[in-house]
Amino acid sequence: MVTSNSEQDELMGLLIAVSREDRQAFQQLYEKISGRMFGLCLKLGSQQELAEEALQDAFIQIWHRAAEYHSDRGAPLSWMMTIARYRTLDLMRSRKAKQTSGDSQLEHVEDQREGPLDVSLRSAGTAELTGCFDELSDVQRDSILLSYYRGFTHDEVSEALSSPIGTVKSWIRRGLMVLKRCLER
Structure with a gap:
């Protein structure tokens, strides 16, 4: 997940705009990082449907929580990837519980x-x-x-x-x- 400083600056700018409910910035953010986030979700969950749901949920959380981001939480991409990772793990856990109940x-x-x-x-x-x-x-x-x-x-x-x-x-x-x-x- 190594990214350049200019990419991190761009992601930071997009997150700031998203925190102001800028839909165009949100679309740009999605286009920029959704592929990497989906790859992580798919690797963790090993199911396309689960990965798609986790990705969607992660972006919903990013939309609602963008204003909560600040640099001491890590780089913008790391923060967003962490949201995707934990959403995938939550979905895996809930599906496992339903499957074995x-x-x-x-x-x-x-x-x-x-x-x-x-x-x-x-x-x-x-x-x-x-x-x-x-x-x-x-x-x-x-x-x-x-x-x-x-x-x-x-x-x-x-x-x-x-x-x-x-x-x-x-x-x-x-x-x-x-x-x-x-x-x-």
Whole structure:
């Protein structure tokens, strides 16, 4: 996500105009960054429909929250990409909850190999698991969902969450410990 200073200045100017409800500036902003944002949403969500919905939701948030942006929140592009990233993760989480809400047990990970949580997860019903996920911090939950349910490597999770790999590994490790304790109750 390396951008030039002139591009950052241009994005800053567009954001300022959008904060004043300038529709033409919003259209220009969309044309300038929607491709990159969609690529991120698609990479995270792995589904075109989800990525399109996340992109639309992200731009709605940008329209409504442009006045809240200031430079200590990072570069304009980084701020907007973060909105898209978290909107994608929220949609993935909500769709996963809807998809598994009627299941009595969880199945194997996508590649059909046993994962480290499979024994505990098979013995715990979805309601218990959902309750346990509620005990995790957002970053722990996102890290675990991306790693174990989307099959991301630690490097990919690190990139998706814009966090150092050591931090991501700690979130996953601590989150798994919380889940284990919760499921053993």
